[in-house]
Amino acid sequence: MSEQYKSREERRRLQQKKQKKKQKKKSSFLKKILIAFLFIGIVGMIAGAATLAYYIAGAPPLNENQLKGQLSSKVYDMYGNQIYEIGTEKTTYVKIDDIPDQVKNAFIATEDVRFYEHNGIDLIRFGGAVIANIQEGFGAEGASTITQQLVKLSFLSPEKTIQRKVQEAWLALQVEQKYSKDQILEMYLNRVYYPGNYYGVARAAEAFYGKTLDELSLDEVAMLAGMVKNPHGYNPRENPEAAEKRRNVVLMLMEKHGFISKEEADQAKQKSVTASLVNPTEKSNQYYAFIEQVIEEIREHLDIDPSAAGLKIYSTLDPDAQSYIENLLNGDQLNFRNEHLQAGVALLDTETGEIRAIGGGRNQPIGGFNYAVDTKRQPGSTIKPILDYGPAIEYLKWSTYHQIEDAPYTYSNGTPINNYDNRYKGWMSIRQALADSRNIPALKALQEVGLDRAKEFAEGLGIKLDEISEAYAIGGFKEGVSPLQMAGAFSAFGNNGIYIKPHAVKKVELADGTVIELSPEPVEAMSDYTAFMITDMMKSVVQYGTGTRANVAGLHIAGKTGTTNFTPEEKQKYNVPKGGAKDSWFVGYTPKYTAAVWTGFEKNDEKMHLDRIDQRLAKDIFREVIKHVSKGDRSDFKQPNSVVKLAIEKGTNPAKLASEFTPKDMITYEYFVKGKEPTKVSNKYQQVDKPSDLQVSYDERAQAVTVKWLYGEEFLDDVSFEVRLAINDNNYKVATTTKEMVYTVSNVEPGNVYKFQIIAIREGNRSDPAAALIEIPIMEEHIDEEIEKELKELLPPENNDQTQNESQNSNTKEKEKKQDESGNNNSENNKNKPDSPIENESNTSNIETQQQAPQQSE
Template sequence: MAENRTRSQYKKTKNTGNQKKSTSSFFKKLIMALFILGIVGMVAGAVTFYAIVKDAPPIDESQLKDPVSSKVYDMNGNKVAELGIEKRTYVKYQDIPKLVENAFISVEDIRFYDHHGVDLRRLVGAVIANFQEGFGAEGASTITQQVVKNYFLSPEKTIDRKLQEQWLAIKLEQKFSKVQIFEMYVNKIYFSSTSFGQVHGVATAAEAYFGKTLHELELHEAALLAGMPQSPNRYNPFKNPEAAEERRNIVLTLMAKHGFITEQEATAAKEIPVESTLVKVQKDPRPYDSFIDQVIKEVSELGDVDVFSAGLQIYTTLDPEAQAYVENVLNTNDVVQFPNEEFQAGLVLTDTQTGEVRAIGGGRNRQAADFNFATDINRQPGSTIKPIIDYGPAIEYLQWSTYHQIVDEAHTYSNGTPLKNYDNKYKGQMSIREALADSRNIPALKTLQEVGLSKARDFAANLGIPVGDQIYESHSIGGFNGVSPLQLAGAFSSFGNKGVFIKPHTVTKVVFMDKTEVDMKPEPKVVMKESTAFMVTDMMRSVVRSGTGRSANISGLQVAGKTGTTNFDSDTKKKYNIKSGGVPDIWFAGYTPNYTLAVWTGYSKTSETNYILSSEEKAIAKQLFKEIVQHVSEGKEKSDFVKPNNVILVEVEKGSNPPKLPSEFTPKDQIVKEYFIKGTEPKEVSELYQKPEAPTDVSINYDVDLKQLTLTWLYPEELREGITFEVQYSVDEGPFNVLKTTKDLGLNMTNPIKGAIYTFRVTAYNDDFIENRSDVGEVRIEIPAETEIDLDLDIIPDDENDQDQPGNEDENEGNDPGSNEGDQGDQGQNPPSNGDGN
């Protein structure tokens, strides 16, 4: 049967075999191709890895054993400080208690004794996190890697640096034992600064923070120290006890998790307040301490870098002469008289155009590690916030002019809570320039309500003010916590810098030991229109010229600024028996085209005596501003703020709303000059001040028997309110002199000069605006020659309470055209007697 298969059956069987053979061949080729690609990939990866790690710096044992100090340079490139040359207690591994070692191992590298420099398990987890959240999202550095990156590499988080770090970590472990590497680590890590100085190494830290040796440390103290290296300044228990305690408790939890202590021991240690065992040591001042504090903070933002042992070259914005002057002003009474030793001040001086910090006054009589009142406070800014949250946004988003009218009147927050001005008064309609100059609260709130909270928040946030995600109407007058002088200086300088915000900074460049340079200058950011910046600036010039900041004005300089005062709440007033007028904070922030200075004054802690009360104390912030800015501006070019082309200065009739141009009859004292965005300026001319109607039918009659002249005129009854008539006379075509001013429509004159020719002129004017006068009504008469010479003058009607006689006007009215100026012209003209002894 088999031999009888058909040809078609045979062919089908043959084809099936060929198909199997073809499939097998394809998979063999695929596997070979993948193998070759794998080889190529491995070779390429190896070549790439080699190309990256070949540039890694060599492991220098001397750098591992001895920290390399960082040098700080001022704005001129001169070295002003060296960080790292400090007292240091070195401890051998065998002298490190297991309690301390376990604390560090738990939080920094639990598999330290198991890996060979790189922890692959942590690395895989970090790769996954970085893939999901972006490179740098999570680190996987071992203690060995931390030793490497702190002393040989720059801190940027790049793949190249990470590969070099891992390579050097493996090499380091090949060269040194685990105990040697751990010894290197704990002796060189940075533990922030205290009054003890800059703290390096765990043994030094034990002494600096607790006044103990390592063997004397208790569990909670060892855990606190182990938690600090991740962010030394943030977890400094002297400066930030709450953050330090939170971090300490994390370490205790990890120690229990990994079996180094029991849960009960962890719980008991967590109950101990951080501040309870901190040491009290003698303070030791350092030069430029306040400024250097900020330098360290900014360099620390680079990431994994120990500024005190990384051998950095740090180039700063410090003006040593300005810094020295600031410290002298704050620490002596040579320039400013301070009320007592507890009175404090914090200030920051910056370059208006660059944001570079020139000097920092961190406090009066400040010592190393003391609280920095210039950079670390979080106080309510009071009215200094009004240009930032109220009027700046109104000009930016609503195109308000500096003249924009607003009514200072009884008003409430949107929830119905009433708001008052500082003087508990209302001043009615005014311009926003006037409202800012006099620091009126109600116009400020009304402005914020018109702008809207969202836009105001965005505007302030772009100027570096920490307002969070949401603001409230109380922000309009500074009712929030809060700002520092550093932040306020940055915001105010944006107005003086044509609307460009440059974050205040002390560091311009950092050079690492491997010659890597990091540019630290912040990027400029346009945060408002140039027109907004100029118009707000001009409004703040009124603050120092005629408003609440007059004592901060500096002759010869273009100065803009704003005052700020905060108030105690009722509970605090009652608790400390605060006297009426006592306040916690007084601010002044201002700028010239060259310098910006923000000043805070107050007390560290409120007590029954520690608060600002007297007018002299309240003026210190403005006095500090004036003295310091005046000093640093000496010899500098005194430039002005430049008006942008889209802003125009327009004359406006005062009080007009909407604004109107003055007419030819508008009194000069009722004309103001204000800035408008081009295209929004007023076009309509005001009709408020019209030329008064002229007196009509002016006539004169002479009664020969009575020897009396009677002068009369007519004037529309409906127009007479507020109108006064001025009567001038001339004798024999001589000069005209004022004879009388009157509200009536005539007057009598007796005994005129015989044979003389009298000419009378009558003019009407408004009592409030005497310059605005009507046309003249004129009449002439010749007196018969036989008339008696004696002359008496009476006004019709004869009213004892009417206007005073010529020569008896009140001297306070000397500028009134109807005053006794007419007496001066009578000389040589034989004026008539008025019968009252003159």
């Protein structure tokens, strides 16, 4: 029911009254919201201020010695003994007035262009970093000024946290209040780190260019300024391409901010980054290569300059192993052809990934190239377990017996692929293919697995690949790998498939007592069956394959050889003879240690190739190193429950179990993933009955021995017999193979024993041997004693001797009488006359004649 008003004026007044009530309610609600937000803001400000105050209260006090880099860091070996002190010998401190403006401008343009304008914090740069961190996550982009970088290098822990950033900003403000801009820049330029364990821009100028700061050219100044962001990544000695790009960025920034002209920048960009570099001359000590790795890890993980942070660094170094490797590479124990032939060695603990020693090269100076860590060379066939057979077992569950045909083949694009010996060996197991380093089976394995899965498997072992192609199957890399990377990858095979990134630092204690653990977390890179089966295959490489020279008696070693060749163009350019190689590798491991060895020349030029003797060096170095560190070790790799070992009949494809009749020389023992093992038994070799009723007889007249036997009539059409003969104690030899059931040996010699084995062969199957023997009697040249006894018994007992004499005389007279009558013995008489007993002593019928002789005489 609608309201009734007395007049329009009354209605208007009442409506105005209601509207005012609504406006009052709305205003009251807004006030409450504003009050709430104000309260929250105040509480937030108070809480924020309290938090900031708490963070600031925990900031370390300023220390001028730390700012100037006068607190060195101590390095301890695996046993806790101090072996080195970082930051005590490689700084050339230079005052700000002695630093040329061009050097200062290069660093300011690159690191902090508003350095002379801010009070330690660049709010404009900070705003950009905040946006980036919101979009990409905290720590995605930094806004540190030169002052903040100096503070961070000197005082603070490395974690990228809000607390550290607050403390960094607070200390930067304090530094700016206490020191002038020139003093801050001076301390910073004397603190920056360069590869080779050099500190300060002045020391770097000496080390890289052999110059003082005022002698540097613009391109050299830009290179020194650019290197600070990533010292090893932008090192012109190690990575000239990356270094050139970084130097040009610095030149672009100097031009952009008005420090140099465009013409000056363009001219400097045309200069080679390597042309003016000088070779390091200061000889390194035995720990140099290892300490360089320690510094790199500290800078990478903690973003701290160890030369001035007063750290206690607990490393993984085995000083005995390090000393041995240094002496091995630099001594006369091995045959290094000349001083240009180089080697890099990385030795790890297989179970922990801890670096026990690094052989950075032969006769390397301080700042020289580290061939164990920085080299990037094609791995050759050492990559086959990582890219080919490892993924095949992991993803396809191949056995170690899996058959691949080694026959003429091409890449997918039609390019032929050859084996190292340009030969083909037909069907073989992947064990044999790896042991003999066949290239064609390796490519086929990679193709079966697929490039993507092979790449994924390799990256799980620390081998990062920007790209992959079929040529990678045999080590045809574009980017290359280092011995340290290869050692890390192979150690996972020996560690049940667990990959732990190689590392030289276990933990660090900061100057304030804070301890930071740096050991990487273990990662399951593959199944335990893959690790064990690849390991067992690589044992074959060392036992009878291409790596026998690396074997050590008594040690259980698995490993792989690798060699890389020159291209046809390089062979012609460098006059490389047949068999000359570019790189030679051996990577291997025991349950306790893993070692990767690379050998090659520092550069390729005329006569800068490995001959066949040089190519042995990688295996020789590995053998000597692993023998030295493994004294008394007899441990072996343990077979996991996921693997079964079976007796397989050779030649079966797919694999079949050996039967009870399979000959021993046709059986091989191979490993299978449990659940994927064969169940069918080969019937190629079946039971064959052996011959029966062997009879051996001797024919004296023919001087021959005959052996006869019987066999079932139903098999006679399909059976043949192998007759094996042995005389006396000699070994059996095959005398003949025949379908007859008789065999005769002629010209037998009295006194010998003739032994026979008769083996029935039917459809390739062989029976057990049936055996018999005979001893040939020896013939004597006198009447047998038993015959004489029988003759005596025929004579009268009372005048045995007299009768015998009379008989002999009678026989003599009778013979003389007959000769007188006939004049001679004609043939007819000779035929009828009895034979002499002496000539026929072994014949029974002649014995009877002898018994009649006395009666005739009588």
